[in-house]
Amino acid sequence: DAGITQSPRHKVTETGTPVTLRCHQTENHRYMYWYRQDPGHGLRLIHYSYGVKDTDKGEVSDGYSVSRSKTEDFLLTLESATSSQTSVYFCAISESVTEAFFGQGTRLTVV
Amino acid sequence: AQSVTQPDIHITVSEGASLELRCNYSYGATPYLFWYVQSPGQGLQLLLKYFSGDTLVQGIKGFEAEFKRSQSSFNLRKPSVHWSDAAEYFCAVGVQTGANNLFFGTGTRLTVIP
Numbered sequence: 035d036a037g038i039t040q041s042p043r044h045k046v047t048e049t050g051t052p053v054t055l056r057c058h059q060t061e062n063h064r065y066m067y068w069y070r071q072d073p074g075h076g077l078r079l080i081h082y083s084y085g086v087k088d089t090d091k092g093e094v095s096d097g098y099s100v101s102r103s104k105t106e107d108f109l110l111t112l113e114s115a116t117s118s119q120t121s122v123y124f125c126a127i128s129e130s131v132t133e134a135f136f137g138q139g140t141r142l143t144v145v
Numbered sequence: 146a147q148s149v150t151q152p153d154i155h156i157t158v159s160e161g162a163s164l165e166l167r168c169n170y171s172y173g174a175t176p177y178l179f180w181y182v183q184s185p186g187q188g189l190q191l192l193l194k195y196f197s198g199d200t201l202v203q204g205i206k207g208f209e210a211e212f213k214r215s216q217s218s219f220n221l222r223k224p225s226v227h228w229s230d231a232a233e234y235f236c237a238v239g240v241q242t243g244a245n246n247l248f249f250g251t252g253t254r255l256t257v258i259p
Contacts, residue, residue: 067246069249074251075251076149076151076249076250076251076252077189077247077249079246079247079248092246124188124189126189126247133191133194134191134247136188136189136190137188138187139186139188
């Protein structure tokens with residue numbers, strides 16, 4: 035999968051707890067993205083990064099923050115998890131508009 | 146604003162039959178268009194993409210798609226479906242706004258019956 039590793043792959047957490055998901059790439063691509071996938075919604079962009087320490091919001095950013103301190107790592111944090119954040123989260127990387135590569139996904143359940 | 150519509154939530158076809166999955170987009174400029182496939186429990190794999198030029202694009206696994214600007218459509222086709230094609234298919238439009246962001250449709254789930 036184009037050198038993208040998401041961790042953890044599965045996580046169950048309690049409402050109100052902080053959660054951090056990690057995306058690691060070995061491709062040295064400039065752009066990195068976090069999407070969430072929910073039935074009936076397809077994939078929706080949460081946040082993206084266009085370089086180290088350069089990030090911006092996507093269409094469903096409320097309740098999420100991100101950080102990118104190194105080219106290869108893009109972290110997604112839920113400061114206080116809610117049940118509405120139960121979802122499958124995908125990281126993606128790209129170098130240009132031509133193609134994006136996706137990780138295997140992280141299934142997060144908030145109970 | 147950009148958007149992608151996949152009007153068919155679920156399609157069932159017989160193995161060996163032809164397939165067409167519909168995709169309509171809304172975008173003010175020339176679109177970059179993509180089709181991705183997702184097998185259960187997996188990430189997304191790119192099937193094909195359109196940027197410019199020939200409006201009929203060929204992809205992997207025997208898929209093709211045709212860009213029709215007048216209809217704002219980018220339908221995916223395959224002449225003969227195999228059981229292994231059962232998956233979920235996503236159409237996406239690419240937008241350059243600070244990054245190369247993809248906006249996805251809600252997906253079409255394909256079931257293949259013997």
